[in-house]
Amino acid sequence: MNSESVLSGTWSRLVALAARPGARAIRARFAADPARPRRFSAAHGDMLLDFSKTAIDGEALVGLLDLAHAADLDGFRRRLFAGAMVNTTEHRAAMHMALRSRATDRLHASTAAGQEDASAIAAHERALMQRFVAGVHDGSIHGATGEAFDTVVNVGIGGSDLGPLMATEALTMAHGGVLHARFLSNVDGTGAAAIMRELDPERTLILVASKTFTTDETMTNARALRAWIADSLGEAAVASHFAALSTNLKAVSTFGIADDRVFGFRDWVGGRFSLWSPVGLSIALAAGWEPFEALLEGGRDMDAHFRSADFADNLPVLLALVGIWHVNAMGYGNQAVLAYDDRLRRFPAFLQQLEMESNGKSIGLDGQPAASRTCPVIFGEPGTNAQHSFMQLIHQGTQVVPVDFILAAEPDHDRPDAHRILAANALAQAAALLRGKSRADVEAEMRASGVSEADIAEIAPHRVFNGDRPSTTILVHRLDAFTLGRLIALYEHKVAVQGWLWQVNSFDQWGVELGKVLARGILPDLAPGAAIGAHDPSTAALIARFRGLRGEA
Ligand code: F6P
Numbered sequence: 001m002n003s004e005s006v007l008s009g010t011w012s013r014l015v016a017l018a019a020r021p022g023a024r025a026i027r028a029r030f031a032a033d034p035a036r037p038r039r040f041s042a043a044h045g046d047m048l049l050d051f052s053k054t055a056i057d058g059e060a061l062v063g064l065l066d067l068a069h070a071a072d073l074d075g076f077r078r079r080l081f082a083g084a085m086v087n088t089t090e091h092r093a094a095m096h097m098a099l100r101s102r103a104t105d106r107l108h109a110s111t112a113a114g115q116e117d118a119s120a121i122a123a124h125e126r127a128l129m130q131r132f133v134a135g136v137h138d139g140s141i142h143g144a145t146g147e148a149f150d151t152v153v154n155v156g157i158g159g160s161d162l163g164p165l166m167a168t169e170a171l172t173m174a175h176g177g178v179l180h181a182r183f184l185s186n187v188d189g190t191g192a193a194a195i196m197r198e199l200d201p202e203r204t205l206i207l208v209a210s211k212t213f214t215t216d217e218t219m220t221n222a223r224a225l226r227a228w229i230a231d232s233l234g235e236a237a238v239a240s241h242f243a244a245l246s247t248n249l250k251a252v253s254t255f256g257i258a259d260d261r262v263f264g265f266r267d268w269v270g271g272r273f274s275l276w277s278p279v280g281l282s283i284a285l286a287a288g289w290e291p292f293e294a295l296l297e298g299g300r301d302m303d304a305h306f307r308s309a310d311f312a313d314n315l316p317v318l319l320a321l322v323g324i325w326h327v328n329a330m331g332y333g334n335q336a337v338l339a340y341d342d343r344l345r346r347f348p349a350f351l352q353q354l355e356m357e358s359n360g361k362s363i364g365l366d367g368q369p370a371a372s373r374t375c376p377v378i379f380g381e382p383g384t385n386a387q388h389s390f391m392q393l394i395h396q397g398t399q400v401v402p403v404d405f406i407l408a409a410e411p412d413h414d415r416p417d418a419h420r421i422l423a424a425n426a427l428a429q430a431a432a433l434l435r436g437k438s439r440a441d442v443e444a445e446m447r448a449s450g451v452s453e454a455d456i457a458e459i460a461p462h463r464v465f466n467g468d469r470p471s472t473t474i475l476v477h478r479l480d481a482f483t484l485g486r487l488i489a490l491y492e493h494k495v496a497v498q499g500w501l502w503q504v505n506s507f508d509q510w511g512v513e514l515g516k517v518l519a520r521g522i523l524p525d526l527a528p529g530a531a532i533g534a535h536d537p538s539t540a541a542l543i544a545r546f547r548g549l550r551g552e553a
Pocket of ligand 1: 156158159160210211212213214218272357512
């Protein structure tokens with residue numbers, strides 16, 4: 001058998017396993033095998049990944065691991081870390097791991113001009129960042145009027161916003177930060193107006209974070225804040241109040257940001273993987289340099305684990321395979337992420353870009369329609385808040401939605417009572433999804449509380465939980481910067497593994513282009529008195545109505 005037929009055999013085997021009678025049962029598997037928590041979990045350091053509350057049994061796990069081997073995941077992993085151009089449509093490496101490496105790791109990235117020492121490049125840029133951060137913190141780098149900066153505004157969108165925002169919140173929520181941080185992403189002018197209304201320009205440092213330095217939203221917001229600084233403090237103040245985080249040094253200089261205020265990175269860093277790069281400068285300014293370095297160290301640690309651990313013990317590989325089981329064997333199209341940790345309240349939003357921009361594809365690496373279903377819809381909220389919104393659907397809806405629960409054993413506050421309640425809820429939700437509640441139990445409970453037989457008959461069906469709903473739990477000791485780095489890198493590698501198994505390019509994002517182009521075509525037609533150009537009838541009618549509502553028909 002050639003390798004292709006072995007591979008397709010492993011996919012077919014998974015589908016066959018999923019078609020076995022009782023394949024979706026989870027409770028019954030625990031009854032048959034109480035050792036599931038040990039057999040269907042893996043740990044790296046204090047990070048535990050427990051996937052025992054899924055319908056994966058011994059045969060399914062073997063089938064999933066066989067798939068990973070047959071797909072030559074090992075070869076992909078080696079090429080990824082060797083800096084090969086795994087981003088085939090843009091002819092780029094995906095070497096974000098170099099950003100959290102040490103110079104001595106000597107990770108290299110392929111470029112059109114040959115291989116470059118990505119670790120050395122990243123270390124050089126990190127040293128510049130560190131010096132800048134130290135200068136801002138000790139006040140030697142200050143605003144135009146001599147005032148120390150007390151607030152940093154990160155102007156960026158997508159990967160130039162979501163990662164820094166998520167990590168900054170996670171690292172500063174418990175104890176505050178060195179600087180206040182604000183994030184301006186949406187081109188909706190409300191956000192820029194709020195910043196101009198609420199902040200003191202004399203004490204505000206603005207970072208324009210944009211890999212390309214061409215993104216319409218970011219450039220519009222950057223120009224608005226530039227005008228705000230120039231109007232408030234004079235044109236000359238712009239040099240003191242702006243810095244840029246970008247790969248496009250030419251566009252940065254056209255914008256008017258001096259070279260010594262530009263922190264660069266290379267095109268082997270994808271936007272959604274860029275929080276470890278200078279794009280993470282807001283994290284370091286707000287949380288401090290040490291937490292930022294610890295974050296990188298955590299990412300580096302997960303890289304080493306992903307790179308070397310056997311698939312059966314490899315957290316990113318296992319998390320990816322659990323997802324493959326749910327999407328491709330079970331046919332589930334959604335995935336919820338519930339971090340029982342307010343500090344991670346933006347983690348689902350970060351993951352939405354990471355997962356869906358990476359693997360929301362239907363064309364394979366070979367240019368043909370993807371052979372299997374790819375990325376599920378990712379959503380989430382912090383627990384326990386989610387319990388009071390969409391958990392109804394996850395417990396009793398017609399769709400099965402696998403959940404990732406994320407929990408730290410040790411809080412970073414002095415309210416242990418509250419943390420135990422939080423933890424009890426996380427564990428209870430996963431247990432409830434597994435266990436369910438039978439009609440007989442519901443009826444017995446209602447009878448014991450004296451409910452009439454008529455009411456029991458009417459209401460009992462609504463109170464039944466089918467159970468057997470899958471979840472995984474990621475349990476860590478405490479959510480410090482190092483662990484956050486591990487967690488983010490865990491999901492990054494999970495996404496890369498899934499992309500490889502689905503045979504899609506996880507590192508491009510052509511699907512965001514069409515809307516951008518059409519927006520540029522619609523924009524002139526929204527001007528008062530402009531002729532409405534050629535659009536589909538619905539869009540043309542909406543443009544006309546929009547203008548009518550504004551009295552600009
Ligand atoms: O939404 C598309 C995208 O290109 C993302 O991949 C990226 O993170 C975001 O826009 C912002 O891009 P840039 O950093 O170039 O402004």
